Amino acid sequence: MAARSNDAAVRIEGLGMVYPGGVRALAGIDLEVREGEFLAVLGLSGSGKSTLLRCINRLIKPTEGRVFIFGREATALRGAELRALRRQVAMIFQQFNLVKRHTVLANVLSGALGRSALLPSLALTFPAEEQQRALGCLDRVGLGDRAASRADALSGGQQQRVAIARALMQEPQLILADEPVASLDPALRHSVMRHIEVLNRDEGLTVLCSLHDIDLVARYATRLVALRDGRLVWDGTPAEFDRTTFKEIYGEEAEPASNTGL
Amino acid sequence: MAAPTSSAGRGWMQRARILAVDWALIVIAWMMAEFLLLAFTGRRGPTGMLLTAEQILDLVHYWVAAAGGLVLAVGWSLLERVIGASPGRSLTGSVPADEKELPWTQTLRGWFAAVFIELTFFTGWLITELELVTFLTKFGKAADIVRGLAHPSASVLHEGMILLVQTIFLAFMATAFAIPIAFVLSFPSARNLTRGSAPARIGYLVSRTVMNFVRAVEPLVWALIFISWVGIGPFAGVLALWVHSVAALTKLYSEQIESIDPGPMDAITATGASTLQVLRYGVVPQVIPPFLSFTIYRWDINVRMSTIIGFVGGGGIGYILKPRVDLGEWGEVGTLVLLIAATVWVMDILSAKIRERIV
Structure with missing residues (x-):
């Protein structure tokens, strides 16, 4: 694993985002995520969770504030430097975002694009050792036998595991997961979350994961923050989270689902 | 929010x-x-x-x-x-x-x-x-033409078939040469790919403006231009349909790019891939099937258009159709129109079948 400074994995200072249409999605976010943490981000739809995660790997350019990743200011980077930084930060999406018409293996290999030579990669070819590595990543998510299938032939849960293998292929130090299990059948959620947990616990990768299921937060996260209307309204451990804080985040009308144990 | x-x-x-x-x-x-x-x-x-x-x-x-x-x-x-x-x-x-x-x-x-x-x-x-009254009462004069069309004469069948082959290939070459240019131009012509930077926005404006202009000029006018450039014949027809097809395909392709799912693009961008890699992995796989489908449809349209192009000297079956229309040889016109109709009909079925397979 690459050498790291003593800095926090992610440090966010005064982050704000106003979309071109004039809609404010984030305001005055200050947050520090320590290395190795599994941070869950909670909040209603539209509270700014996705925007926050996307500002970190600069899929979105924030309009205010600064983001530091392992001590480097992500918000100041452009071009090749920005791409080099993105290689350290893998992202997992709610809709998996696989290239549906490519094979499972090709999808995993695309995780290596950041370090691949341009011309061969445009011809969809990768060196033998990358192919071996990709097969290894697939094995780790239990899909070694599906390498040659087309991505859209897989079930939702399997597709998300391919996306995790792609993230793994990237050899990142930080994982951003944006509602990774929200479009999966509830019965399959743990099968995906467990793989993310392994990356966090066994590989020591820092994970920032937006979730809306309190159960999952309690089970997997080591720390949890909550957003409401683009502002950070809560920061603590899952153990400190109770019915009152739930109402603080989701509003007076909200009720936790009956099986959350709150 | x-x-x-x-x-x-x-x-x-x-x-x-x-x-x-x-x-x-x-x-x-x-x-x-x-x-x-x-x-x-x-x-x-x-x-x-x-x-x-x-x-x-x-x-x-x-x-x-x-x-x-x-x-x-x-x-x-x-x-x-x-x-x-x-x-x-x-x-x-x-x-x-x-x-x-x-x-x-x-x-x-x-x-x-x-x-x-x-x-x-x-x-x-x-x-x-x-004028509804005229439309409903003065059919008589046109009846001659309709009668002629209904009694096709076999005398032009042979020549017609040969030129029909030329027509189909003419349309094919025009379409084939248009594909690579339209493919490259469709990326700077797509709004969703050109929001990022000022040069990209300028590229979008230039590409869109030029293509709209080219498309606004009828293939017939392009044919006249190319006939005086390379002379009467199918080559002029190929060039005329090619120019128009580039513009038309660029528009269809770029609209397809604008309607892709941005998710895979985000995912590939997030791996640290460069712009060309993002296009290759995040965009191209999504647009290949519709591109093929549009291209076959365009070939179909070009077969139909090449008839009109032939009228002014751009080769193909239209070239022998025009003098017979002028002379009022309605039986022979009928034969040629039937040949064209049969081709268009077959092309239509074929292109529908192929597109069904791809998408």
């Missing part, structure tokens, strides 16, 4: 846009109303004949309409609280929520739209000189 914040600058722009749309609509309605008024008062010219539509168009007071329309448009924007949202506000999508729910008969802009549509139909009827 928090409440939208709208700065003063945007508000001013929006008002200007609404006023411009209102002005244009009211002026057009005003001019059509005056046209109809002049037409129905039965004015006669110096020779005592009723005025033609073209002569009436000459009498309409355009400047008065422009000035009056401006006054009414400004008036509407000032009185908006009393008489309701204007058509311009409606078309720019900023009608207040409580007014949106009213049925059209209870809003002034609803009535304006209804009157506007009526005016357009009446004016259109007069300007295009529709």
